[in-house]
Amino acid sequence: MNHLPGNVDGQLAQVGVAHGPITFNYHAAEAVLSAAGRRLNQVPRPPRSFVNRHRALAELDEVLAADDFPGCPIGVFSGLPGIGKTAAASQWAHINHQRFPGGQLFIDFAQLRSGAGADVSEALAICLRALGVHDQYLPVGFAERTALYRDLSAERGGMLVVLDDVTRPAQVTPLVPQGPRSALLATSTWRLGELVLDGATLLQLDVLDPDSAVELLSAVCGHQRIADEPDAAKRLVELCGGLPIAVRLCGARLLTHPRLTIGELVVELSDEQSRLSRIAVSSAHEERTMSAALELAYRDLPETAARMYRMLGHLPGLSFDTAVAAVAAGLATAEEAKETLDVLERASLLSVMEDRRYALHSLVRLHAREMSLAQDPPSAARETVGRVLGHYRLLTVLADLAIRADRLRITDTAEITTAAEAFSAPGEEASTGVGPFAGTDDPGRDALCWLEAERSNILAVLRAAAELGFARPVWQTVEAFTVLFLHHRHLADWRESSELGIDAARGDGAVAAEARLRSLASRPHMDLGQDERAKEHLDIAERLAVESGHVVLQASVQEFAGRYWDRHEPSRAVDAYRASLALNAEAGEVRGEALARYFLGCAQSAAGDHMTALTTLRRARTALLSLGDYRMAARALADTGRTKARLGDTVDAIVDLSRAAADLRRSRAFHYEAQAVEDLAGLLEDPEEVRACLRRALVIYEEGGSPRAAAVLARLTAG
Template sequence: MPQHVANSLPGTVHGQIAQVGSVHGGITFNYHSAQAPDQVPRRPDQVPRPPHRFVDREWALAELDGALAGAEETGGCPIGVFSGLPGIGKTAAARQWAHRHRERFPGGQFYVDFGALAGGAGGDVSEALAMCLRGLGVYDSYLPARLADRAALYRTLSADRRMLVVLDDVSRPAQVTALLPQGAGSAVLATSTWRLGELALDGAALLHLDVLDRESSLELLAALCEQRRVDAEPEAAAELVGLCGGLPMAVRLCAARLLTHRRLTIGALVGELADEQSRFGRIGASSGREERTMVAALEVVYRDLSDTAATVYRAVGCLPSRAFDTALTALVSGYSREAAQEALDTLEAASLLTATEDGRYSVHDLVRLHAREMSRRLDPPGTEREVVRRVSGHYRALALLADLAVRADRLRITEPVEVLGAGVREPGSGDAGPFANSESPRRDALDWLEAERGDVLAVLRAAAAFGFDRQAWQLAESFTVLFLHHRHLAEWRESLELGAAAANRDGQPAAEARLRSLLSRPLLDLGRDDEAREHLEAADQLAVESGRVVLQASVQEFLGRYWDRHDPARAADAYRASLMLNLQAGEGRGATLARYFLGCAQSVGGDHAAALAALAEAREDLLARGDARMAARVLADLGRTRARLGDVAGAVADLRQAVTELRGEGASHYEARALEDLADLLDDPAEARDCLRRALVVYKEGGSPRAADVLSRLVGD
């Protein structure tokens, strides 16, 4: 890779990634932001369009038509499975069928790529259910934590829809059966390199895709690189598709080369490809013919790349992330943005990568493996490690900037100046990085983290695997701000486990304590309370060893959250300890939050007078700090405490005001809870029903399971 490349990026960035060293001035990010809850489409249309020039699979599509129609007549949810080799066209066939039958599914088309989801312990299925529930209109705040509860809610919400669910890159039958919708006329279409024969017991139509026949391969070649060229060299064209082995991806690679090199004849390309197949046959006799075909086709295309494009290709193969843009490509290859963009254009024209709708690029897994192998063969030792080092540092900086934009005064062990350099102003100064100059830096930062979630986790895994422990735990710490708002529990848990282990290896007890205490949150949500307690007890000891009083206070607050579930008295003791430690450290906001949680615990425990005092003081301080959202939450708990004391008039007044404030802050979940509590206290049945109706609207819009309870109350009245 070229050396001594300056880290400078003036102007405007188009895409989701910017190379960050020392940041001077503003950086503008143009990317597809996540939809606001009230913008969730009523008819999801998530399946990507099929590729240009689809051929041959008409028999499979027709067979699928018949199988799904027959299954629909017998009841239940029909399942179709396309299986076959990588690069055989399974995904293309599934997308083509979905595209042709859009009108058949008025409830929408849902799409999950299991290849992009983290596996292990059902985490991929859980996240797939979350993706579908979001498509059905469920807010993150209402997503159940447990896999079984998500599956139950999915069945409920899909019961009145006629919908199609397309599942790409499935590896286990459970990934399909967990996502079967309940609505009459719905269907599931999956793709897999495995045949998934177990699904036959569920009535699935198992359609194994073989290689293209000669005629179909010629049809695809002619469609991609012009019929006249095929007609001019019919024998050579027939030999070429024969050498491609009927693999659509290999045909597309060859067609792209013919298109980009107008003077290259089909006969000359046949000679090149034949030589490569012979060479790989000699050195890889144990490989299958299809594998040798793909490698040979990739070698032919690769050999024709310019030095710059070849270097970028190899660097892309070393990326742990599945998607990338020009800025990241420039960072890992060492080229300027202009040179990197030119190389990406070349690689796209050669069909070695695909431009995505958000302005980034992706590569097929087989192409990625080939690019990585070429890097290991041709680049200096340690090149892949260097790419991971650069990428992990890059994402660490951007994740920290996003974290600062969401909450600059949040407790963090990472020192911003260590990651960002002295060029970024102090947090809270109004210019803490690329999100600070947007109209809504907090929202844009969370949207960026959500859009990059899968790639950030992939980078975190790679950083930990290569021993970049400092980058790993600092990235995990900043990354957790996303999960505090969007609770992807399996990914949250994994990122914190990786971060805590990295902090331990890095000899950073404060960081390990912080990450272990944060880890208790997803573990509690997942119902793994014993594990949460173990991590909290270890975090408590590490925090004391670190000598950081504020960190000790934070761990005590997390312990209080644990004891809230098991022993309210011990919870109150933990919150008192947190309050005293925060006051000792001069941490005002931490003390206020500890006082708030203490008041809630005292109220539940029956000490209502002390609870009122603690909650009133917490609300006053939060208002002084400009934290209207948290202040409104405190006011609602003040109302609940007054109700427990028998002060109905005071409780009604507090809850009325809390509803107004929470609505103004867009805190719909807390607003609905306050409305339910208010309805319980009102003497006027009509007003109480109005409160419940409003709560029902909020719960229905967010997909909350509480909607059913509120509806039963309304019907019962």
């Protein structure tokens, strides 16, 4: 006789002799519904300081609350670590609590990953327990657990399942509830695009706008703190990049350190080297940091993507394309770089902009740099910047050549452009001539557009490279980069670029290059009203040009000196232009001779010798047209019109200035177009035509940061 002491839970069979298998079918009967009368409410409450996200929550309304959705609707919030995905999901669940009479389940996959046996099967076990299945009745196999979950979720109906911090689609699909009017909401750093095949809608969360970020900071640390230091608060959330977790951590630090002012915290965070470590808050039990949040995303990257991530941390500039990323990471092809960038995008560690360029959040960039400093050789930063500088030097030189091949250069461009044979833009064959700008209807226009689009990035690379001591490639890039500023007057950028180039040329012992860059630097200084600084550059440039023995360079410096004397002593300007004309003629420099003749004509007119000036300007324009230099020819036409106006020939002056303004606009020489239309406004009689001219000039001057904008605005407002 069998004897079984104690209590027994569940099924019991006492069998003497059994022939064949014994099967117990008890799940449907006993699995049971000890939770049948209890409403599930597992989703954590949203943080008290939750702000904004109205648009994201409204989009989720459309996805998860649709009555006519076939099957179970699925929404996925994705975005940077700390962007507020969990908070947004919890907020939506809280607001829509009544829509789901079957209750709300919540699974935190981050906690599952930190424990032993962390997998989808364990997530199913958690759900089954919540639905009333006791541990002794839990199926052991994954397939059996999935089947039971489907049965029970179908019976219950009207459920919301929230899956937090999932990392792959396979963690989502088995947990989709089967009952009517149920829904599933997942959050993930990864984009999980494959879930679209299951009908999911992907919702990308972005950083907070400045006002919402300040509102969040206020909700955490108190409204009075913000009221006491409103400007510092705006700067603080700017340093946080609008990232909610960073704002919360800073707010919590202010709350726990009442004597710490917002301004003092701003000073601390202004140091990039320590910013991430200072975005933190400590308690007796734990320390929460911005670095730790980003580490969660970084540790899941495959090695190739992790290495590119680290190299991008050293990349100067705000945005980059596939070619720059390939160069920064030292990858062989753009295709390989594109695949790796796709991984980083899916991990929400970089974003794709509307023009298909890429960008890293400012705090993500700092984290990537931290990872590189911890894992890569000390030379990694210098090597990355050096590779990127070489890339931009090549393209900037090619752009310069495409815009104006025959202008004076100290750089031996042949040494650099030989690399163009190996250059290939993403998806294009390697090209020669003017590199990636070849084969288009207007290579010069396309090159100028490229320089304009890359302006801030080139300047950032120059800053970083100059600091690291890359002397020669820096001044060579600056010399080529100047062609942009000769067309588009970004005066502050031009001045900064010139100063970087001058310092680099001096450090390289390149006397001719220093003279060239100093003479060019005189232009932005003069346009900014800094004539004394311009004169200092010109005096040194003149001495160095003579020292170099470069005759064409000497002629060019005399031309720039003439531009200075135009303002201060017209007779000396005439002398300077005559000297430039003679030196260019001596060197057989046809274009330089035409330019000197043009400026000589301008000086003659300014000195009152208008008839001689007209003859000189006509000869200069003819020569410039024969050289195909339509931009300078248009300038000569504009000054012909100005000279005619001084002679009292208003009708012809209006014709010349109107035509010159149109030609300059087609040449994208906007600064000189502005000068032409401003002068034209002084000759026209129709008030509406005058205002149209002044409005156009104002737009150009404001975009270029020219002090002339104030004078033009005064003319407009005066009537």
